[in-house]
Amino acid sequence: MAANVLTVGEVARRSGFAASALRYYEGAGLIEAERSEGGQRRFERSVLRRLAFIRAARHVGLSLDEIRDLLAQLPAARTPTRADWTRISRQWRQRLDREIDALVALRDGLDSCIGCGCLSLQRCRMSNPNDVAAAWGPGAVYLPRRLREPVEESV
Amino acid sequence: MAANVLTVGEVARRSGFAASALRYYEGAGLIEAERSEGGQRRFERSVLRRLAFIRAARHVGLSLDEIRDLLAQLPAARTPTRADWTRISRQWRQRLDREIDALVALRDGLDSCIGCGCLSLQRCRMSNPNDVAAAWGPGAVYLPRRLREPVEESV
DNA sequence: CTAGAAGTTGAAGTCAACTTTAAGTCAAGC
């Protein structure tokens, strides 16, 4: 393929995303593409880094909406630098910390439950809907359904 | 309501699950119900503890299929004892440990990524699909989409 | 020039775990 642009198939192969996902991401405003005379997508090489970010963010459990918001923070005028990427990556790190904290709290709650064997709707932290809500607090816990399935787009 | 049985509405109120969810769970084989002469559901009181278990297991991120499998380990002949519940609860604890480990590994990988600013498809642990798959290993990471939304069934 | 691989679109399908809706039946208090 020509000069410095990539077809959707090439991007798919190199990024590990399915071509259908790339089209979907374009529609969702996460990535952009020029068009050839015949109307086919032509991606700049920089889309690969963008996709790398998307993959990592998906692994952390961010929704596409959230990822789009993060990507919007990148400078539109110039090609993003390493520092630009670093700056926005730092934002999920906090999220991840909160997730881990919540899980540890969950595990501790489970331990106390196993200990008492109660699972009482009235008293138990694990099963009482109100207590559970209170225990997690308003800071939602975000976690990847994505992590459930081993990644294997790149077969 | 009569003697020792509960209507779907009563169970809903006391368990925090919506009545529609209870019907769904019955259809999915997670809970059982007798029927009144007129065909309405009549739940035994023990269904409440079962539901408490279901709620807790959902919070840990188990799917309904998995929960059904766990519940199938309960003795059919007699009413489950505290020891029975404890035994099957212990099984998710390991799961939770693995989830936490995976998240911590993810965070460490993220740290190294922020440090290097690379996000390279070829090298970076965070964004390379193969590396990511390898990093998680075959032991899947299970985490609750459920935890994303604060629980508020009991409004 | 042409075969065939790769690309295009919009619409529909998928998955899980429910909820909602419609149209009707049951139960209980007065």
Next chain:
DNA sequence: GCTTGACTTAAAGTTGACTTCAACTTCTAG
């Protein structure tokens, strides 16, 4: 006996993130 709230069912709708499909067009190697 009647009203009214609670219940019944099957079927369709919801959400997010895609995939699949059908019908067609474009690109490129030979």
